[in-house]
Amino acid sequence: MKIAVWGTGMVGDTIGSRLIELGHEVMMGSRSATNEKAAEFVKKNGSKALQGTFADAAAFGEYIVNCTHGVATLSILESAQATDLTGKVFVDISNPLDFSKGMPPTLSVVNTSSLAEEIQATFPDLKVVKTLNTMWCGLMVNPVMLANGDHDVFLSGNDADAKAFVTEHVLKAFGWADEHIYDLGDVTTARGTEMLLPLWLRVWGATGVGAFNFKIVK
Numbered sequence: 313m314k315i316a317v318w319g320t321g322m323v324g325d326t327i328g329s330r331l332i333e334l335g336h337e338v339m340m341g342s343r344s345a346t347n348e349k350a351a352e353f354v355k356k357n358g359s360k361a362l363q364g365t366f367a368d369a370a371a372f373g374e375y376i377v378n379c380t381h382g383v384a385t386l387s388i389l390e391s392a393q394a395t396d397l398t399g400k401v402f403v404d405i406s407n408p409l410d411f412s413k414g415m416p417p418t419l420s421v422v423n424t425s426s427l428a429e430e431i432q433a434t435f436p437d438l439k440v441v442k443t444l445n446t447m448w449c450g451l452m453v454n455p456v457m458l459a460n461g462d463h464d465v466f467l468s469g470n471d472a473d474a475k476a477f478v479t480e481h482v483l484k485a486f487g488w489a490d491e492h493i494y495d496l497g498d499v500t501t502a503r504g505t506e507m508l509l510p511l512w513l514r515v516w517g518a519t520g521v522g523a524f525n526f527k528i529v530k
């Protein structure tokens with residue numbers, strides 16, 4: 313498939329590189345069509361890797377994976393052509409982390425809403441699926457690196473078909489087993505996974521280890 317990966321940071325590079333390993337073509341989106349990190353991504357990944365603006369990537373991709381700075385995501389969406397967003401699945405991995413008051417960051421939207429809900433409400437023609445935002449990016453694409461994959465990933469979104477698509481083509485393709493994929497419900501349930509970040513950040517701060525994940529034990 314042709315896939316847009318928005319974001320030139322560690323997450324965009326990790327997700328984009330893995331999707332290419334799986335045989336897909338990926339355009340990495342950025343504010344600049346000549347972004348240096350995106351150029352490195354293209355150099356490293358060969359002919360199936362491309363770079364462009366966020367809008368170029370939206371036009372290219374059959375679906376979009378959002379790996380951008382969460383507080384910038386809405387303005388990035390505004391930069392894309394509306395016709396390139398209509399009906400597309402939007403895999404939202406971002407977190408609304410606000411670093412303006414120092415470390416650890418706070419959440420810019422919280423309690424009564426979430427970034428995923430703001431995206432869905434502002435762009436109703438997108439099919440927003442929030443997932444993978446609760447763990448370090450190395451684990452997202454390689455869950456078996458920890459406890460042989462015995463830990464969990466969450467999904468939130470209003471569109472059942474979009475969630476089924478993401479489960480099959482993203483999560484299972486990355487190695488997540490059915491029993492570790494928790495569909496929490498509609499997009500409002502993203503409040504729960506985005507609000508896990510303050511805990512994630514404290515565990516990271518206390519242990520100095522980012523390669524950990526959460527597991528639901530019943």
Ligand SMILES: NC(=O)c1ccc[n+]([C@@H]2O[C@H](COP(=O)([O-])OP(=O)(O)OC[C@H]3O[C@@H](n4cnc5c(N)ncnc54)[C@H](OP(=O)(O)O)[C@@H]3O)[C@@H](O)[C@H]2O)c1
Binds near residue numbers: 318342347
């Ligand atoms: N690091 C992890 O393991 C991890 C785990 C779970 C979730 N996340 C979430 O994944 C997302 C990506 O994280 P990251 O560390 O890879 O990258 P990041 O530094 O949070 O974001 C990089 C991307 O955001 C864009 N960006 C930043 N500020 C912007 C602004 N003011 N206006 C427009 N675009 C802007 C950059 O555009 P340019 O390309 O133009 O510079 C770049 O493409 C974040 O939301 C993060 O919370 C990260």
